[in-house]
Amino acid sequence: MQEYISKAVIKRLPRYYRYLGELESAGIERISSEELSRIMKVTASQIRQDLNNFGGFGHQGYGYNVETLKNEIASILGLEIPHQLIIIGGGNLGKAIAGYPKFAERGFHVNAIFDNDDSVVGDRAGEMTVRPMGELDEYVRTHPTDIAVLAIPKGAAAEIADRLYGLGIKAFWNFAHVDLHLPDDAYSENVHLSDSLMQLSYRLKHTN
Amino acid sequence: MQEYISKAVIKRLPRYYRYLGELESAGIERISSEELSRIMKVTASQIRQDLNNFGGFGHQGYGYNVETLKNEIASILGLEIPHQLIIIGGGNLGKAIAGYPKFAERGFHVNAIFDNDDSVVGDRAGEMTVRPMGELDEYVRTHPTDIAVLAIPKGAAAEIADRLYGLGIKAFWNFAHVDLHLPDDAYSENVHLSDSLMQLSYRLKHTN
Numbered sequence: 001m002q003e004y005i006s007k008a009v010i011k012r013l014p015r016y017y018r019y020l021g022e023l024e025s026a027g028i029e030r031i032s033s034e035e036l037s038r039i040m041k042v043t044a045s046q047i048r049q050d051l052n053n054f055g056g057f058g059h060q061g062y063g064y065n066v067e068t069l070k071n072e073i074a075s076i077l078g079l080e081i082p083h084q085l086i087i088i089g090g091g092n093l094g095k096a097i098a099g100y101p102k103f104a105e106r107g108f109h110v111n112a113i114f115d116n117d118d119s120v121v122g123d124r125a126g127e128m129t130v131r132p133m134g135e136l137d138e139y140v141r142t143h144p145t146d147i148a149v150l151a152i153p154k155g156a157a158a159e160i161a162d163r164l165y166g167l168g169i170k171a172f173w174n175f176a177h178v179d180l181h182l183p184d185d186a187y188s189e190n191v192h193l194s195d196s197l198m199q200l201s202y203r204l205k206h207t208n
Numbered sequence: 209m210q211e212y213i214s215k216a217v218i219k220r221l222p223r224y225y226r227y228l229g230e231l232e233s234a235g236i237e238r239i240s241s242e243e244l245s246r247i248m249k250v251t252a253s254q255i256r257q258d259l260n261n262f263g264g265f266g267h268q269g270y271g272y273n274v275e276t277l278k279n280e281i282a283s284i285l286g287l288e289i290p291h292q293l294i295i296i297g298g299g300n301l302g303k304a305i306a307g308y309p310k311f312a313e314r315g316f317h318v319n320a321i322f323d324n325d326d327s328v329v330g331d332r333a334g335e336m337t338v339r340p341m342g343e344l345d346e347y348v349r350t351h352p353t354d355i356a357v358l359a360i361p362k363g364a365a366a367e368i369a370d371r372l373y374g375l376g377i378k379a380f381w382n383f384a385h386v387d388l389h390l391p392d393d394a395y396s397e398n399v400h401l402s403d404s405l406m407q408l409s410y411r412l413k414h415t416n
Contacts, residue, residue: 010407010410014402018400018403041387076410077410078409078410081409081412083409083412091304092300092303092307093300093301095300095304096300096303099299099300100401102402106405107409108405108409146412147405147408170412171408171412173404173405187411188408189408191401192222192223192226193305193399194222194310194311195223196381196397197355197397198221198285198287198314199219199222199397200355200396201285201289201315202218202285203395204289204291204354204379205285205286207393207395
């Protein structure tokens with residue numbers, strides 16, 4: 001039944017996952033859609049609708065089992081499968097991503113970081129050292145890698161994505177400010193930071 | 209009529225804004241919804257629906273005037289009003305944001321960056337130097353500031369947001385992995401980087 005979950009619901013699942021993780025850490029075993037609604041600030045009916053999409057773990061009067069629901073969402077999101085990542089771009093953004101401890105906890109292992117700038121190669125980035133781009137092809141051929149993080153300027157992104165696709169990488173987490181045009185069996189998640197800043201600007205203009 | 213634009217449409221406007229900016233830079237004056245559909249990879253009917261929300265600048269057979277449409281979207285998003293930002297957190301993420309040149313082009317001026325870690329204070333960040341947190345209150349009192357960027361760990365975010373709200377800041381661009389609970393006249397845009405990584409994980413699991 002997972003195949004029929006809409007994209008909008010999928011986009012909301014990470015937030016459920018985060019809240020359920022916090023409830024679990026707090027030792028809470030069961031939660032009603034009403035309580036979840038109060039903490040997450042979405043309607044209980046939205047929560048019931050969303051969670052019914054994959055079988056509905058709620059039981060009338062009992063609520064949801066926090067751990068079961070969290071694990072089911074993790075499974076839908078593919079979080080039970082470890083992912084091997086590399087970062088292209090050893091600037092501040094690449095380094096910030098390299099040093100982010102939560103990714104590994106969720107099974108996203110960042111194993112290497114590359115840059116073409118000699119002044120950056122050799123820098124520390126998290127637990128790693130920035131490698132020269134000349135080592136990229138050999139690295140990817142010899143280390144299983146399924147996600148490439150593109151923390152590079154817009155102008156370089158398409159060429160690098162092509163090169164990585166040629167090396168067998170199909171998934172791109174793209175921070176470059178350009179939509180990648182990839183072959184049909186590849187896909188990217190774009191992080192356009194300024195888009196979210198524009199949402200804030202909209203609210204500043206229209207809320208006051 | 210702008211008051212009636214749905215949140216979903218507002219979320220899509222930055223992407224229109226980006227594409228229209230590129231078309232304008234390329235010297236293109238008019239574009240049909242079909243052409244825009246092809247480049248943006250959304251349906252022409254979605255484009256017409258979205259753009260009709262604010263008056264419909266398209267003319268049957270003529271298409272949209274690129275500059276007019278871009279400027280109208282900029283105005284809806286409040287981009288014609290300059291914003292004054294400060295960054296809390298001088299780590300790699302704070303520095304990455306501080307050094308991002310596009311923000312200023314769109315009227316988001318980052319004027320100062322603060323950190324409570326002595327080993328970071330004094331570092332270069334974009335064109336700035338990281339200031340100690342002890343200077344924050346005085347800075348905000350003497351420099352008009354409408355957006356605070358929180359590039360700090362989760363544990364510190366709520367307290368810092370409260371302090372900034374007390375200083376009169378109402379808008380938070382929040383990179384800390386926690387949903388802020390703010391007074392009714394304040395709001396935040398949360399950037400949960402790992403949420404987007406989980407979307408990629410979902411696609412890796414279900415597309416192959």
